[in-house]
Amino acid sequence: MAIRDIYETGFDEDIQTDSSTNQCPECDGWVTTNAVETVCEDCGLVIDEQRIDHGPEWRAYDDEERERTGAPLTAARHDRGLSTEIGRGTDANGNEISGQKRRRLARMRREQTRGRWRSKAERNLAHGLGEVRRLTSALELSDSVRDQACQLFRSAQNEDLLRGRSIEAIAAASVYGACRCNGRSRLVDDVSEMARVAESRVTNAYKTLNEELGLPAEPVSPSMFVPRLASDLECPDRIRQRARTLAEQAEERGVTTGVHPAGFAAACLYKAGREEGRWLMQSEVAGAANISTTTIRNHRDTLQQLDDEHSVGTKGDTERRGASAKSRG
Template structure:
């Protein structure tokens, strides 16, 4: 049984190959019959509007997850969130693409997988504004009570994408921990704080990456990095030679 199929995989599946269960080629005279059976299978699987909506949404979830590179656990969590939204009548008047993207973002948060809203909306057919608004709505209505993602998970991910050595990653996490202790991260976006900590660590250890390079990798603006790194360096008494 799988939540990634709208009927949870409980129905019989007629495959799309040209061979039977024993591996033999289906005779040409029978292929049109098999084609009709497949077509009716698809129709009966999604026989009402709710089923069709769910089938379309799960296809969109799979498409998004494949494009972003998300593993099965996140996909199944997103499917469960979408099903809950359907059961609570939260999808009416909203696009399938917007709710699917919002469910996937919520699943990433629940599974502590570091993916930003921007990354998901870039792969989605819905706008960032729509996905963000829908995510906040279903999160509130389903009482998900999701905590903000820790900047640490973004530091680990983006240091590796930037090909920075392990000691720079460790230094960036240490800077982050000091910032948390000094209450400098409150009200700040986790990706902006992570980007600033990475930038400071890369400069201190002479493994420099430009603000633009880090901004493009993390998905924040150079202005955000400048504001955050200056704030951290000043309050944590970190000397940087630029």
């Protein structure tokens, strides 16, 4: 009985079973090919091995060996990272080149720069992706968020959403949209300040992207802004934890619907600081959240009202438990 009749075989994308050469030259048995070798399943004969690995080779064992492939493809470049770069002054091995060859490379570099973009749309795409990379670097965002923002800008251009809007505004809106989709606590003010674009233009561009592309952006809660504001204000861990507890309790009660999330988080930090004996100034907290001191006071009153209701409810529960204990006694 053959091995294939005893053990079950599953699907493997590396196994080739639809070829006419799937017969063993020795026993006419079943032949399978994976990423390493070609083997007969009946008699175990190795027909072919040491296949060519078409994958990249990133590691070089000495200075003489070079990588067989270049950098991986990336969405942060208009040509996916496949552009040609002409060096200056030295060759690939680091040796100095002559003056005549430097002048020739300069002429080649000039012509390569002129023919780098095939159309004006591709030039705009390169400029927009460069702006996205600059913003993500200034905001210290991760590479995954950067790639998502670049892909979002590319989708906006494909849907012809750049018409009538500036490239900088769409780039800033793409970065803000990627932060919203990943649950990052970033304000429109932060992105517009780094982008050197008016906040209203970034807001309008984001609304357009959200409506036309259907972004899976989740609502931002005040508890998401507590860690960032606490870090900016250099608050200790106990104040941060207390402020997050206050924000989560307010979210559960539904009082944070329709309010500015950063403003409510700032009010939670202000109240937590007062409870812990650290007097945070309202102007200082409001400046970190980019809101007014009136917003801080309004949200502080809301939090105080929630505490009063919780205290009354706890006192009533205690009295009811005491009355029931007396009746049983």
